[in-house]
Amino acid sequence: MELMSTELIDWSRAQFALTALYHFLFVPLTLGLSFIVAIMETIYVKTGDLKWKTITRFWMTLFAINFAIGVATGLIMEFEFGTNWANYSWFVGDIFGAPLAVEGILAFFMESTFFAVMFFGWNKVSKGFHLLSTWLVAVGSNLSAFWILVANGWMQYPVGMEFNPDTVRNEMASFWDVALSPVAVAKFLHTIGSGYVIGGLFVIGVSAWMILKGRDVLEAKRSMVVGASFGLLVSIFLAVSGDESAYQAAQHQPVKLAAMEGLYKGEERAGIIAVGILNPDKKIGDDLHPIYGDIEIPYALSFLGYHDVDAFVPGLDDLVLGNEKYGIEGAASKIEKGKIAIKALEEYKEAKKADDQTAMSEARKLLDEYMPYFGYGYLEKPTDIVPPIALTFYSFHIMVGLGMWFIILFLIVLYLTMANDITRFRKVLWLALLSIPLGYVAAEAGWVVAEVGRQPWAIQDLMPVGIAATDIDAGNVQVSFWLFALLFTALLIAEIKIMLRQIAIGIKGGH
Amino acid sequence: MFETLSLHALQVYWWIIIALLGGLFVFIMFIQGGQTLLNQLSSTEDEKTMLVNSLGRKWELGFTTLVLFGGALFAAFPKFYATSFGGAYWLWLGILFSFIVQAVSYEYRKKEGNFLGSKTYEAFLFINGSVGTILLGIAISTFFSGAAFTLDDNNFVHWDVGTRGLEALMEPLNYLLAFAMLFLVRIIGGMYFLNNIDHEPIRTRTRGMIKRNIVYFLPFFLGFVGWVLLKDGYAYNPETLEVSLVSMHHLTTFLEMPYLAGMFLIGVVMVLVAVFNSVFREKNCCIFTVGIGTVLTVMALLLNVGLNNTVFYPSTTDLQSSLTIVNAAGSHYTLTAMSYASLMVPFVLAYIAYVWYAMDRVKITEEEITSSDEHHY
Incomplete structure (x- = not known):
């Protein structure tokens, strides 16, 4: 592909x-x-x-x-x-x-x-x-x-x-x-x-x-x-x-939800921005404040997203770069796994052409394991998921x-x-x-x-x-x-x- | 029930459903046929309104059948859906555009402030009836003549000519089916009017129209049948799935499956009988005979191109990319699930038939069309 x-x-x-x-x-x-x-x-x-x-x-x-x-x-x-x-x-x-x-x-x-x-x-x-x-x-x-x-x-x-x-x-x-x-x-x-x-x-x-x-x-x-x-x-x-x-x-x-809310840094007890203007200079991973003039409804996002006011809501930074503390995998690692899945599919096709059953089943095993990340393999960089x-x-x-x-x-x-x-x-x-x-x-x-x-x-x-x-x-x-x-x-x-x-x-x- | 069927049996079952839908769709295209006759069969504005209203109560059925045809192909033969619609881009978009403009025309034609004017909406109806029918005929004819595509090792389609479907218009043989369909749907449209409108001047003109159109229809239809039966057909080896050209394969299929040939002949005879009864015995009830005849004829042709190891969508540039009911079908699970959904079809046909009966018990008359207490198009 x-x-x-x-x-x-x-x-x-x-x-x-x-x-x-x-x-x-x-x-x-x-x-x-x-x-x-x-x-x-x-x-x-x-x-x-x-x-x-x-x-x-x-x-x-x-x-x-x-x-x-x-x-x-x-x-x-x-x-x-x-x-x-x-x-x-x-x-x-x-x-x-x-x-x-x-x-x-x-x-x-x-x-x-x-x-x-x-x-x-x-x-x-x-x-x-x-x-x-x-x-x-x-x-x-x-x-x-x-x-x-x-x-x-x-x-x-x-x-x-x-x-x-x-x-x-x-x-x-x-x-x-x-x-x-x-x-x-x-x-x-x-x-x-x-x-x-x-x-x-x-x-x-x-x-x-x-x-x-x-x-x-x-x-x-x-x-x-x-x-x-x-x-x-x-x-x-x-x-x-x-x-x-x-x-x-x-x-x-979760990436969609973070974008809906302009949430970059994930937080526990996250609130919802009722009104605000996005900072156009804000980039993933930097320290700029993402939103001007924001009025926040406290706890609301945690409650909305997880039906728990204390829940951690991951932000774009966490989802793109990963956050070990909360066990969130970054996009770079998903892209790597995606590439493995794509390669395994190609190897499967080759093995099938050559009628090599062992190679086929090996490739199949790898493919099944990494298939959930398949699409990531086509992305160029982690920020592409945003x-x-x-x-x-x-x-x-x-x-x-x-x-x-x-x-x-x-x-x-x-x-x-x-x-x-x-x-x-x-x-x-x-x-x-x-x-x-x-x-x-x-x-x-x-x-x-x-x-x-x-x-x-x-x-x-x-x-x-x-x-x-x-x-x-x-x-x-x-x-x-x-x-x-x-x-x-x-x-x-x-x-x-x-x-x-x-x-x-x-x-x-x-x- | 369906779970126990083999994958191939399910593929055949679904091809039969596609063929049935195809048959029903060509029949219901009497609406398109009728749309080409609005001026020809009317001499006054009221008469034209009667014709429009007569079709207007049925047009959505045709439209819906087209949509279901697309959906059923997507679900049961997704490779065809991806390959043909994506590949022959302009051919299908041309067909779709002609139906898009049809959908608004009935409702908007006579409404005040309709922006484009009544004549434009009537032109839309005519374009849908004529150009739409011809393009559809050409698209279906490519089931027999083939198209220029290659599938890669992901089964993704690559079209081998830049004209993206318009090249089918350059193949003269495709016009045999296209014009046969055009004249056929005009004939069926006429029989629908005979049955649905109680107005003698329209009936007289309609009978004359049918008489002329059967004369135009026959050479194109016989030409198409002759071409298909005598040409090399695309067939596959059921063991290796390898595709090759086989001399007179479609004729052989009819001979090897005599019930298909019988279905085809009965269908054609029913159409001819309906024409004879309408024109010479001045009957008004022939819409049902011609309808069943059309469904049988079209079904037999589609079954011929799908069954008996035949390729139903041949590639002229890469023979092995050709689509068959075996390689284009959905998985066993999906076909099974969809087969359960298909059990609803008789129920749907039953309520359509009931509503048709309930609504058409009283035929359309001039009084009804000019009455202000009724909703009109």
């Missing part, structure tokens, strides 16, 4: 990031709004109140506009592992392909089949069957999120597999270890949580705008009750699942800060809607409206933390991005990058314009 050119890797990563971030502009709203419309339709079916049917259909129309572009941007994700990460697809395809296929069988058909009933079935099927279809669309969307996050979780924490030197790939050893990996489950809960919060923000934001404009006020207020109660519940759930995600990062990706710190740090803090804001916002909006007359609180309505884009900022920042924080790995410890890409001239990827950028941007503009127009038409205005 050889490292590809930096240019190719950069363009391949850029294209994947571009398509994934675009896709994730639409997915969260699908996840959240699907449940919200299902709740609204349930109220309609229970009460028989036609106003609720009008409300349901309005939000369903917005759902469909968003859903279409989510489907469009999602297609490439299914194939891009092959087109742009072919080596990766072979090296781990025996494990990674399974959740994608299961997603197709279990989730996508459910979504697409019942989607047609949900939109065209109002006068064709019974009320009960229609309601069931709406719920099944929501369940299908969330199931699909589960399986794709199982795949992503596996990249962060590869489990349930064995390396086969004959085929030069990793092979699945336990489906359930892969599917129910704690990282996958935490990722699933946190990601759908973010989708639900965006659903809630979208509904209260759009409803707030209608109230501000004095249009369809009654319907908007009713929507607001559903959006705010749903939003409050799920934003608390999001915080809890975020805590679990951080715990999993501490257990399995992801871009600033991007990871700021994204994480923006995400957490916004997450807190959403809880407060839902609380205020719900209180004012239920116990008071929200229509009189115009500033709150404006805040609700302006918080819609913030939901997207938080969700995308979350992905940046997860994926940029994973660097340099395509698969944690096993395969750096440098050997994972398809062997292709970088120019090809550059061209396809711009094609995607152009097309997705055009479609995004169309989506937003149509959405705004539909909102302007209003709840009672049509569907």
Whole structure:
């Protein structure tokens, strides 16, 4: 295996990031709004109140506009592992392909089949069957999120597999270890949580705008009750699942956690930086103070990462250079072990060609022992294990800060809607409206933390991005990058314009 | 249950599933076929809207089948997924782009403020139906004609030509299948309209269209079948796995596996019967006959290229790099696990069939399309 050119890797990563971030502009709203419309339709079916049917259909129309572009941007994700990460697809395809296929069988058909009933079935099927279809669309969307996050979780924490030197790939050893990996489950809960919060923000934001404009006020207020109660519940759930995600990062990706917190020197009873600016001159191993103007929440990081306020949280210095006192192995030693694994694989191949059984079994033994370090062998220097710190740090803090804001916002909006007359609180309505884009900022920042924080790995410890890409001239990827950028941007503009127009038409205005 | 099967039995089982999915996908491409007929079969805007809405209730099924096809190949034959998608980069990206633009077009075409204008979205639908179908046909044809790749000792793919998949467009024989598919999906699309839309002017135009398209279809289809059966086929020795060219291997496979040949012939006959019934006996129910016929025909062809020690993705530059169901498949464990997942397929097909039935009991009419109480595309 050889490292590809930096240019190719950069363009391949850029294209994947571009398509994934675009896709994730639409997915969260699908996840959240699907449940919200299902709740609204349930109220309609229970009460028989036609106003609720009008409300349901309005939000369903917005759902469909968003859903279409989510489907469009999602297609490439299914194939891009092959087109742009072919080596990766072979090296781990025996494990990674399974959740994608299961997603197709279990989730996508459910979504697409019942989607047609949900939109065209109002006068064709019974009320009960229609309601069931709406719920099944929501369940299908969330199931699909589960399986794709199982795949992503596996990249962060590869489990349930064995390396086969004959085929030069990793092979699945336990489906359930892969599917129910704690990282996958935490990722699933946190990601759908973010989708639900965006659903809630979208509904209260759009409803707030209608109230501000004095249009369809009654319907908007009713929507607001559903959006705010749903939003409050799920934003608390999001915080809890975020805590679990951080715990999993501490257990399995300590470098990522250290980068998220800008923690260089590990410490016991470590605190969390609530606010701060990174010192741009700070390097691994020097004595500069890493963060300016920091406000710290004491003990919080130890507790978050290890559920123990006294725990030692390793910093980047410890992880890169090693820390004997706490038994932390430095990257240099891991790189050496990785090189042994790579050499053993080559020796195995040679011995196999020569049909030398003894040499084969010796090489195999060595390989099995050092395989957990395999990917390190492709790194050049110890600091290569560190992801871009600033991007990871700021994204994480923006995400957490916004997450807190959403809880407060839902609380205020719900209180004012239920116990008071929200229509009189115009500033709150404006805040609700302006918080819609913030939901997207938080969700995308979350992905940046997860994926940029994973660097340099395509698969944690096993395969750096440098050997994972398809062997292709970088120019090809550059061209396809711009094609995607152009097309997705055009479609995004169309989506937003149509959405705004539909909102302007209003709840009672049509569907 | 599946654990006890041999690795090879699982490989065969999964190739059968891939062939079935391939067959179902070509059938559901009646949506693509229909998308090329929107102007031809309508004379008013309302008629066009009826056609769009008729397809609009099914397009996601086709899209989903394509996605599942990708996922199933990844899981069951990961070497194909890595080699072909990574190697024939532009061929596959071309196909994907045509489907990306399809996905928004139904929903956005008639919406106010749609930025690009209705005509653009209609053009997207047409491009997906025509260019998308032709590119897919060419991609599938490379299963028979081969591609220029080498796999290294890590099984990583290296494409041997800089055109990255576009070279398949320069091979004239690949167009036989491409155009056969285009005309076939237009025919099936027509039969879907006959069944789904209760509107006489559209039905009359559709029957005429089917009559013309079967005439275009047959030479391309027969040309493709003749080429495949008479050409040298790529086959491997089951003991040594060594790949070599074998004279008329695909014909031999049909002769050695007569049930495959039978499946193929029954499929073709069903398609022809469906065309005859639609055009001359003016029946509207032939979508199911033509559907089963298409699935059987495509399945038989894909089984022919995968079974009987045949190479299903030949390398023209390094014969021994060619992919077979033996060397491209997943491990015994993964294929077993996926086989359990595949037990869900009949259940999925059952609810799709039920929903199809429940939704299409009432056919699309002009009144429905012009009613303001309905969701329309």
